Amino acid sequence: MAKYFHPIEPIHEKYPENFQTRRLENVTIIGDGTEVVCRQEQRCYYCTVPGIDNVLHIVAKHFKVEQPPVINFEEERPPADILPAGSAVAPSLSDEVEESRRSLQDVERTVSSRHASAEDVAELRSRGIEVYDDDEPAPENSRAQSSAGEWFAPTICPRREHMNLQEFYVWLGCNFFMACFPGIPHREDWWSTKPISLREGAPFRLNAYMTKARFLHITAVISFTNRKTPTFLDKFHDIRQMLHSIADGDQGKPILWRIKLQEGKDRPKDNHNTPQFPSEFEHQTNTSALMLEITKPIHHTGKVVIMNSQFCVTAGIIALQNVGVFGQALVKKYGNFWPQYVPGQIIDDYMRDKPLGYAATFKQIIEGKEFLLHCQNDDRDVTTKIMSTHGIIQPDDEHVTNRFIDGDWKSFRYVEPLSRQNQCKHLVNEFDIQRHDPVCLEDVWTTNWWPIRQFTFLCSIAEVNAINSRARSRKENADPLLPFRRKLAVDLMKNQIGINMSRPPSLAIHGNERAVVVAHEKKTRPTYMGSWDHARGTWKGTKTAYILLKCAVCKTDTRVYCLCNPAVPLCERCCYNHEAEHNSQIQ
Numbered sequence: 001m002a003k004y005f006h007p008i009e010p011i012h013e014k015y016p017e018n019f020q021t022r023r024l025e026n027v028t029i030i031g032d033g034t035e036v037v038c039r040q041e042q043r044c045y046y047c048t049v050p051g052i053d054n055v056l057h058i059v060a061k062h063f064k065v066e067q068p069p070v071i072n073f074e075e076e077r078p079p080a081d082i083l084p085a086g087s088a089v090a091p092s093l094s095d096e097v098e099e100s101r102r103s104l105q106d107v108e109r110t111v112s113s114r115h116a117s118a119e120d121v122a123e124l125r126s127r128g129i130e131v132y133d134d135d136e137p138a139p140e141n142s143r144a145q146s147s148a149g150e151w152f153a154p155t156i157c158p159r160r161e162h163m164n165l166q167e168f169y170v171w172l173g174c175n176f177f178m179a180c181f182p183g184i185p186h187r188e189d190w191w192s193t194k195p196i197s198l199r200e201g202a203p204f205r206l207n208a209y210m211t212k213a214r215f216l217h218i219t220a221v222i223s224f225t226n227r228k229t230p231t232f233l234d235k236f237h238d239i240r241q242m243l244h245s246i247a248d249g250d251q252g253k254p255i256l257w258r259i260k261l262q263e264g265k266d267r268p269k270d271n272h273n274t275p276q277f278p279s280e281f282e283h284q285t286n287t288s289a290l291m292l293e294i295t296k297p298i299h300h301t302g303k304v305v306i307m308n309s310q311f312c313v314t315a316g317i318i319a320l321q322n323v324g325v326f327g328q329a330l331v332k333k334y335g336n337f338w339p340q341y342v343p344g345q346i347i348d349d350y351m352r353d354k355p356l357g358y359a360a361t362f363k364q365i366i367e368g369k370e371f372l373l374h375c376q377n378d379d380r381d382v383t384t385k386i387m388s389t390h391g392i393i394q395p396d397d398e399h400v401t402n403r404f405i406d407g408d409w410k411s412f413r414y415v416e417p418l419s420r421q422n423q424c425k426h427l428v429n430e431f432d433i434q435r436h437d438p439v440c441l442e443d444v445w446t447t448n449w450w451p452i453r454q455f456t457f458l459c460s461i462a463e464v465n466a467i468n469s470r471a472r473s474r475k476e477n478a479d480p481l482l483p484f485r486r487k488l489a490v491d492l493m494k495n496q497i498g499i500n501m502s503r504p505p506s507l508a509i510h511g512n513e514r515a516v517v518v519a520h521e522k523k524t525r526p527t528y529m530g531s532w533d534h535a536r537g538t539w540k541g542t543k544t545a546y547i548l549l550k551c552a553v554c555k556t557d558t559r560v561y562c563l564c565n566p567a568v569p570l571c572e573r574c575c576y577n578h579e580a581e582h583n584s585q586i587q
Contacts, residue, residue, distance in 0.1 A: 173492025328388035357412025
């Protein structure tokens with residue numbers, strides 16, 4: 001075929017219309033050699049084509065020889081034809097064997113292709129030939145077998161590369177960084193090879209921190225539990241351990257204060273219909289048990305817990321009182337029913353003729369405890385009610401509010417229970433607004449896998465908690481969400497956990513002498529060597545001679561590193577600064 005000849009320009013000029021399918025004839029081979037074709041060195045024929053003055057070459061496997069030459073090329077000759085002059089061929093085969101090799105007729109097989117008889121095997125072994133018989137085990141398997149072991153269900157495949165903490169933070173940082181820029185339809189745009197455009201695509205590229213293939217692989221296989229799958233159906237198995245680690249803290253350091261998983265009708269049960277993962281408060285009602293579970297870390301501390309109307313359950317307020325926690329909840333009428341032990345209509349009738357800001361307490365004795373209903377008129381024809389077992393009707397001088405009634409502004413002071421309730425309500429509302437404004441993490445970090453969505457929700461809560469906690473510790477206003485998220489994402493992507501350059505070691509002083517523990521010297525990585533293999537303590541081999549790695553400080557391509565830590569690539573400038581810092585500490 002004409003398209004296989006190189007260079008292709010003379011062929012294209014002579015046959016511009018059909019050079020892709022045209023077959024050339026009367027081509028003469030004038031020599032052979034090695035040429036680079038398709039980025040590989042391949043054996044080629046040098047040819048002359050009728051009508052073309054240039055000498056062309058073609059890969060030998062693409063050339064069909066119709067008229068064999070008188071003398072073959074050296075590489076195509078049989079080994080006996082290229083022996084040096086004066087050398088003789090050593091007789092290695094008998095005449096009978098040579099005759100059998102030259103014969104084109106079938107010969108009788110010594111051993112059957114399917115199965116060898118015991119006599120055949122014994123005869124071959126008597127001649128010193130090693131024979132592998134299918135009926136005999138391999139020598140390694142001839143020993144007695146051990147029965148020690150156990151049955152288990154594998155949950156982690158050793159073939160998959162384990163992700164360390166540093167790489168997990170990079171993956172997490174990539175997700176946080178992408179959540180700073182809504183409106184990017186495809187995540188692949190962050191690793192696009194196209195130039196950055198103002199009209200479409202992502203405004204940055206993340207290739208310098210993690211490859212797209214690695215990011216997608218981690219996203220596809222990440223798991224939030226390393227526990228065995230239970231024998232019963234547990235729809236929450238994938239997140240149960242994560243919630244425990246985040247809220248309770250595996251080492252006593254929780255990230256969030258408390259999380260309770262509301263399983264409802266999906267609570268797992270075993271084959272005997274027995275509910276699994278029982279609580280120590282199973283004897284309580286559902287809402288009461290939830291209130292006790294949420295407040296468990298502060299039991300017997302005398303602290304106050306403020307709750308919304310979903311927890312206005314008298315039994316729960318009394319149960320908290322029994323464990324040394326003072327709870328209060330906003331009372332709300334659901335449909336035609338008031339909560340148990342709340343005479344809502346009686347309270348409304350009593351408070352109807354009272355002025356704005358008037359407050360009173362309705363007391364009952366339930367299970368030997370004082371059950372209080374604090375009431376206050378805080379709007380026209382509206383009486384706010386708080387159920388609790390504590391509190392007094394004392395106006396808060398710092399909590400003054402205004403209402404526009406009958407064409408005039410009127411002010412009053414909230415009493416202590418309602419002041420706490422309203423302040424906490426505003427704190428929760430501000431938290432939700434702060435989490436969703438301007439871009440909520442869950443809205444950008446889209447996924448169809450339910451455990452990832454739960455993890456994203458917890459990350460968004462922890463993100464706002466971190467902003468507010470830092471502001472309180474610095475006694476400053478909280479940072480806006482997006483600038484904080486962007487800084488956090490960059491720090492996560494650039495983290496050096498486990499691969500940080502060790503600082504110059506302290507000097508061991510002996511009398512008037514100083515001994516430097518680690519030497520700092522600029523080195524260049526050898527050829528055909530890639531990154532550092534921590535497991536083997538040496539370089540990883542590559543097929544390319546000069547592999548460039550990113551500098552750990554400025555991300556410049558380099559082959560330089562410091563002798564103190566070969567695993568950390570450094571460019572010339574950063575290595576110089578590293579040595580200078582070490583030398584200044586020595587002085």
